[in-house]
Amino acid sequence: MKFTGSVLAAAALTNTVSAHYFFDKLIVDGVETRAGQYVRANTRKESYMPTKWKNTFDNLTPDDNDFRCNLGAFTNAGKTQTMEIKAGAKLGMKLGVGATMQHPGPQMVYMSKAPTTAQAYEGDGEWFKIYEAGICDDKKDILKDAWCSWDKSSIDFTVPKDLPDGEYLVRAEHIGLHGAHDGQAEFYYECAQVKVTGGGSGTPGPTVKFPGAYKKTDPEVNFSIWGGMRPYSKIPGPAVWTGGSSGSNGN
Template sequence: MKTSVTISAILGLAGLSSAHYTFDKLLVNDVKQGGDNTYIRKHTRGYMPTKGDEILAKDFVCNTNAQAAPQVMTVKPGDKIGFQQAFGANGIEHPGPTQVYMTAAKNGAKNEDGSGEWFKVAQSKICKAGNAESLRTDAWCSWKENNVNFVMPESVPDGEYLVRAEHIALHGAHAGAAEFYYACAQIKVQGSKATAISGPTTKIPGVYAVKDKAINFSLWGSSTSYPETPGIDVIAGGEIRGSADGKSGDKRVAAPGGSGASSNKAAAAPAANNNGAPAPFNNNAAAPSGNNGGMGFGGKANVNAAAAGSSSCQNRKAKRFES
């Protein structure tokens, strides 16, 4: 049995190894905005993934030699934002989760270097329950989609941000070779009623460690679920798509605020300046709970929201603002 699983893994890797990609087009409500790299920073890695200890390098922020894009896209809470594949790619065919992180651009998105604190606004996992084979293919929410997408949360204050979309391909994760595909967009949020972010923050690089369970998870056994969650928790009000086992289907729900984290008070961030940087973080806001269940967008409770496990990185690297 061990031999057959190994052979299956080798054959699977051979079939997936050529399907590399990157992102260079920005979508807003499924409509392309501008041209290639108008709003998404261009980098020199091309369609090749980041692997292994490369996730600890400075270029892991927005990818190798990423340069500021010429324009900043203005969006409002509730808009669907997508990072579309480049080079005529027509769909993600690597199994694995997606994440979207944001960092406040205090001096404008074009000038932001990404060295500050990042928070997670969205994640997707499994949208279709099935067997072990489907976990290696189409169980994932992102399977065959040509973009990493999310809905801008109501809980993100007005201001300019770098927004980093990421897909982690797990077909080689069992051998320490998870593949990271990612890029950064320059976005301005306008029309939000929020004044603070409630949730954990992290540094990039630093959000993942090379040995984290979430990025060393084997798809080549009998597992039908992905109980790990890469990186930190999604902020309160951020988007959680799918679940650990896919039994909830392809649903997007809002991450709740936690009631048990009142001792983790957030310290004030720099106040908004003339370029629209975000308002201070809320000193009294509770961080989101780790179960990632909660309220659906629009305030309806979704009882099917699955609990998501936290990675070792969450306990080690996730950092809450402290007074």
């Protein structure tokens, strides 16, 4: 029996719908902290459900304010501690309950400086990207292990040494593209609260705002993985800031 690409895609989407996850632990220089200690918990009925534009869960889309740190996360900000870190520290955001990223797609990390404290900050200011990764090996399967994120339990990254001191939100995100061909890219993300010390005088940018960083018509969130390997040339969002003066607004 022969199956069309659309039938196979639909079957795969059904099979992977249960492979959902959420971030709940901050890793600092290799040391894993407690679940929810520094990462704001969301208030979804099922905390592991993704955000989508189509066939939404909890009526949340990437066009809503809660796309900053996930549904209801700001209501838990005051219960969440703020971790003091050094500029240049190696951080990670780890998935809860022993999960790994079993969806094909890119990963990225953003930061946004709080006007006062991270606990008091909704994330309505400017965000800049400090890390991204897409396809790591184009000789592997684009449906799974070609992606840098595949089967990983955390997103690991380095805070730029040039980052100015202050309190920040750190937003880790993974985008599942298995349903993107049908307008159903899945966004998994949470925010940690940190205080940066020993930093520099860099100017982070380009910057974006959440919501607004992504549009549902963007090619990179409508990318089909169902036709075999092909380049995923642009990861959603602005360019990565690695330090120094940067520039312009990316909205």
